[in-house]
Amino acid sequence: xxxxxxxxxxxxxxxxxxxxxxxxxxxxxxxxxxxxxxxxxxxxxxxxxxxxxxxxxxxxxxxxxxxxxxxxxxxxxxxxxxxxxxxxxxxxxxxxxxxxxxxxxxxxxxxxxxxxxxxxxxxxxxxxxxxxxxxxxxxxxxxxxxxxxxxxxxxxxxxxxxxxxxxxxxxxxxxxxxxxxxxxxxxxxxxxxxxxxxxxxxxxxxxxxxxxxxxxxxxxxxxxxxxxxxxxxxxxxxxxxxxxxxxxxxxxxxxxxxxxxxxxxxxxxxxxxxxxxxxxxxxxxxxxxxxxxxxxxxx
Amino acid sequence: xxxxxxxxxxxxxxxxxxxxxxxxxxxxxxxxxxxxxxxxxxxxxxxxxxxxxxxxxxxxxxxxxxxxxxxxxxxxxxxxxxxxxxxxxxxxxxxxxxxxxxxxxxxxxxxxxxxxxxxxxxxxxxxxxxxxxxxxxxxxxxxxxxxxxxxxxxxxxxxxxxxxxxxxxxxxxxxxxxxxxxxxxxxxxxxxxxxxxxxxxxxxxxxxxxxxxxxxxxxxxxxxxxxxxxxxxxxxxxxxxxxxxxxxxxxxxxxxxxxxxxxxxxxxxxxxxxxxxxxxxxxxxxxxxxxxxxxxxxxxxxxxxxxxxxxxxxxxxxxxxxxxxxxxxxxxxxxxxxxxxxxxxxxxxxxxxxxxxxxxxx
Numbered sequence: 250x251x252x253x254x255x256x257x258x259x260x261x262x263x264x265x266x267x268x269x270x271x272x273x274x275x276x277x278x279x280x281x282x283x284x285x286x287x288x289x290x291x292x293x294x295x296x297x298x299x300x301x302x303x304x305x306x307x308x309x310x311x312x313x314x315x316x317x318x319x320x321x322x323x324x325x326x327x328x329x330x331x332x333x334x335x336x337x338x339x340x341x342x343x344x345x346x347x348x349x350x351x352x353x354x355x356x357x358x359x360x361x362x363x364x365x366x367x368x369x370x371x372x373x374x375x376x377x378x379x380x381x382x383x384x385x386x387x388x389x390x391x392x393x394x395x396x397x398x399x400x401x402x403x404x405x406x407x408x409x410x411x412x413x414x415x416x417x418x419x420x421x422x423x424x425x426x427x428x429x430x431x432x433x434x435x436x437x438x439x440x441x442x443x444x445x446x447x448x449x450x451x452x453x454x455x456x457x458x459x460x461x462x463x464x465x466x467x468x469x470x471x472x473x474x475x476x477x478x479x480x481x482x483x484x485x486x487x488x489x490x491x492x493x494x495x496x497x498x499x500x501x502x503x504x505x506x507x508x509x510x511x512x513x514x515x516x517x518x519x520x521x522x523x524x525x526x527x528x529x530x531x532x533x534x535x536x537x538x539x540x541x542x543x544x545x546x547x548x
Numbered sequence: 549x550x551x552x553x554x555x556x557x558x559x560x561x562x563x564x565x566x567x568x569x570x571x572x573x574x575x576x577x578x579x580x581x582x583x584x585x586x587x588x589x590x591x592x593x594x595x596x597x598x599x600x601x602x603x604x605x606x607x608x609x610x611x612x613x614x615x616x617x618x619x620x621x622x623x624x625x626x627x628x629x630x631x632x633x634x635x636x637x638x639x640x641x642x643x644x645x646x647x648x649x650x651x652x653x654x655x656x657x658x659x660x661x662x663x664x665x666x667x668x669x670x671x672x673x674x675x676x677x678x679x680x681x682x683x684x685x686x687x688x689x690x691x692x693x694x695x696x697x698x699x700x701x702x703x704x705x706x707x708x709x710x711x712x713x714x715x716x717x718x719x720x721x722x723x724x725x726x727x728x729x730x731x732x733x734x735x736x737x738x739x740x741x742x743x744x745x746x747x748x749x750x751x752x753x754x755x756x757x758x759x760x761x762x763x764x765x766x767x768x769x770x771x772x773x774x775x776x777x778x779x780x781x782x783x784x785x786x787x788x789x790x791x792x793x794x795x796x797x798x799x800x801x802x803x804x805x806x807x808x809x810x811x812x813x814x815x816x817x818x819x820x821x822x823x824x825x826x827x828x829x830x831x832x833x834x835x836x837x838x839x840x841x842x843x844x845x846x847x848x849x850x851x852x853x854x855x856x857x858x859x860x861x862x863x864x865x866x867x868x869x870x871x872x873x874x875x876x877x878x879x880x881x882x883x884x885x886x887x888x889x890x891x892x893x894x895x896x897x898x899x900x901x902x903x904x905x906x907x908x909x910x
Contacts (some may be wrong), residue, residue, distance in 0.1 A: 268637070330777055331777075332773050350692075350773070350776035351777075352779030354777060356773075362771055364774075367792075379784060380779050426776070427779060428779060433777075489823070
């Protein structure tokens, strides 16, 4: 296969980026998945959604997970969140095994999931009140989180009165207010239009820059993954397993100009190749099988 | 006329799943009541429309006709032919409707006099007392059903344990008509109000458990998951997420079930010692005072409609996140209700217990 333009090797980042990755690796591990597998019961036996996923995420790291649809991205994040129990393997949060959901792993869903009966303030206070803050304390903390996502003017609005982007900012504030060790984001901008999505990516990077938090981010958007992540976990499909973990060779802080950076394009190109030609099912093999099937039909 | 108004006037009356513009909804709402009244008035006041009976005004020389008798036209004609053949004085009468269809003004008068005239026999209740009695029966029957049915329905919709344990038997009893329990209720609870309350209870409770369980089950599971990732556990999930989340739908369920309670009222009141508005209707039926029968039926309809409208209106204050735009006057009422809620701590959510950090619990 030949590339349309000459691109650098994504595995040989600029030295500043390499040094940064080195520093990240030295940081303590926040989340570790060991041999994570998940199988779902089906009429004809069980179907393996994920097999033997190993993943280590360091403090303040931004890790994106990408893969073709049906590769088990969402299953992976739901396992980490504790919303599903793994068939095999374990999840360790700061070295301790966790079962079931808890406030140490905040989650932002694609479908917003704001509580419609609570105002923006009420939504952000929700977790704070559950984890034992006094009402006045919770209100004060919630106000500062709402300010961080730039929605102070809408603190008393109900979710139904907000746009999609605003709702997702509330959801982020609500999750961050609990000071989770890791923030899990399941295609959070998937339901937004392209322009709002781009804006939200900028917001998220800004928030991540200002707040001490580690992020595991699921997406199906290549540009989004490369733009946001320190590392990208590329999943393979059926059964879902880690195909490759890519260190993004781009310096921080990131900005939209980097969409044209040769390293950005190289990384993006490589991931595209990975996703569109899954191992063991090369396009040539498929073509041969298809033609022989056709031949049989003709005969 | 402005262009906008002209545009509205030209808007189609039949637009699929679209609200009608301008004053049309209000006009149609009024017409919903006016049209049946117009039909009723036409049948009552236009003799050429129906009026199949003759109301005797002068019996003439007839041996059996009396003033105010109502009989079919053919029979009246036959009697007059008979009298004419005998050379006797003919009877006179006017075209009239059957006695079971009184004119609107007669029913209106009966409505008024029903509340103002003393009962025929001393010791009998006035119309408003009968109505009050009926409302009390409904209230207690429905409140008892809700006091048990709502929590149980919520539990059934939340926990499979309760669902599997409670719902099959409830479903079984649901098919038994509540009036079938009448004789049993009287035997157990006597002939006073208790068996009547029991019939209302039986008529609504079993439906309520199943309906509310179903409503609870339809609650968006993603919201429960979101709450779990925010640290909510079993009891908090129920009180802080599921209950407030299903409350608007639950409220609507109760509104519909309250209507059912009224349909069971008539049966309930005929059990044991007949009482309430049904007693009034039955008595008046016996005396052939159909204007008063209609008055009684209309009173039930009005009470039901007014209750339902008040509850619907109240829902907009109770569930502001669902409300369509409120007028300034409505907003004032809401502020007042909010202030009331703040002053009544029982209605506010309980303060969260003061605990330690979140990671240790995770």
